Amino acid sequence: MSSNSRLKLSARTDKRNSQSLDPIYTAISSAPSSLISHPASHRKLLVLDLNGTLLFRPKRYTKPAHDAHGSVRLRVIHPRPYITSFREYLFHPQTKIWLDTMVWSSAQPPSVKDMVQRCFGDRHGELKAVWARDTLDLDPIAYHKKSITIKDLNKLWKAFSSHSAKTTLLVDDSTQKARLQPWNHIFVKEYGHAERQSDLSHLWGSSHPDKKKQDDVVPDVSDLFDNLTLSPSMLKTSLAPPPSSDAFDSILLAVIGILDAVKYQDNVSGWLKSGGIVLCGAEGMTGGGGGIIGDRWFDTVHIVNWWANKGRAALAELNIDEVAGLVANK
Numbered sequence: 001m002s003s004n005s006r007l008k009l010s011a012r013t014d015k016r017n018s019q020s021l022d023p024i025y026t027a028i029s030s031a032p033s034s035l036i037s038h039p040a041s042h043r044k045l046l047v048l049d050l051n052g053t054l055l056f057r058p059k060r061y062t063k064p065a066h067d068a069h070g071s072v073r074l075r076v077i078h079p080r081p082y083i084t085s086f087r088e089y090l091f092h093p094q095t096k097i098w099l100d101t102m103v104w105s106s107a108q109p110p111s112v113k114d115m116v117q118r119c120f121g122d123r124h125g126e127l128k129a130v131w132a133r134d135t136l137d138l139d140p141i142a143y144h145k146k147s148i149t150i151k152d153l154n155k156l157w158k159a160f161s162s163h164s165a166k167t168t169l170l171v172d173d174s175t176q177k178a179r180l181q182p183w184n185h186i187f188v189k190e191y192g193h194a195e196r197q198s199d200l201s202h203l204w205g206s207s208h209p210d211k212k213k214q215d216d217v218v219p220d221v222s223d224l225f226d227n228l229t230l231s232p233s234m235l236k237t238s239l240a241p242p243p244s245s246d247a248f249d250s251i252l253l254a255v256i257g258i259l260d261a262v263k264y265q266d267n268v269s270g271w272l273k274s275g276g277i278v279l280c281g282a283e284g285m286t287g288g289g290g291g292i293i294g295d296r297w298f299d300t301v302h303i304v305n306w307w308a309n310k311g312r313a314a315l316a317e318l319n320i321d322e323v324a325g326l327v328a329n330k
Contacts, residue, residue, distance in 0.1 A: 028165045029183040029269035039098035039263040045163040049172035050105040050115045052190040055079045077118045080191045081248040081324045088320045089256050091126045098263050102129040106149040153181045165269045183269040189298040202247040203326050248324045250308040257310030280306045
């Protein structure tokens with residue numbers, strides 16, 4: 001790889017580190033994570049965003065946002081591929097031994113209720129909690145407008161005292177919402193119109209000759225690791241991407257793989273900050289800034305493929321079918 005094309009981590013500024021973080025939180029996230037033998041002894045809390053993360057809601061173009069009675073008019077919803085398998089994994093008895101799952105969305109309660117129903121169906125009652133826009137402490141004007149929102153996990157930790165920065169994972173397509181606790185955030189690629197259309201093109205069997213098949217592209221990522229502190233066990237970890245035949249967006253499969261690795265960690269924030277995702281789950285990480293390249297891990301095909309295949313293995317172990325579940329509705 002030439003010097004012009006090399007990714008120089010030392011030259012990149014992690015915007016998240018420029019934020020003024022709580023000193024106690026900084027100390028916790030800087031502590032290395034250790035492996036645990038019994039996941040149930042360190043239960044985790046998974047906090048899921050909805051729109052852009054688990055589903056795509058097209059914007060309204062013809063109908064007003066409210067009906068004649070002033071109620072919010074619900075929008076069309078397109079779940080992300082593999083949502084069914086994702087749901088079955090989260091609520092499997094073996095998963096629930098170590099994982100609590102909840103929803104936290106910046107959408108208004110009626111919309112959240114509709115999205116939760118579409119994503120979780122008759123199993124929505126198994127969620128630990130469902131939080132909507134009315135939990136974000138917005139003033140009346142901001143509440144009814146498109147405004148910047150922040151999900152302060154301290155609020156969750158006050159409500160659920162058994163959880164903390166060591167046990168919580170926020171899965172969201174917005175870094176802005178996670179800026180107060182960035183090392184508890186799994187940043188996922190937004191599932192939007194372009195991603196939906198790409199999935200539909202595969203569903204319909206169409207192809208784009210000018211677009212190279214991603215699975216045929218194996219990037220040289222060795223230089224990404226130059227500035228990370230690696231233990232001997234990590235140096236033995238293969239960076240070669242596993243084979244993948246994904247036709248559809250596989251982010252939820254990758255998240256399953258990440259969750260199945262995190263369940264054996266005693267400090268989620270330390271694991272993420274040390275680069276747990278980009279290092280593909282290598283053991284023996286030391287505390288530090290390895291996660292500086294983790295913001296957009298989903299842009300590196302081999303990393304997504306690696307975790308998606310881990311997700312597939314986790315599903316197979318629980319006898320859960322891998323179902324893309326894509327429906328070509330309008």
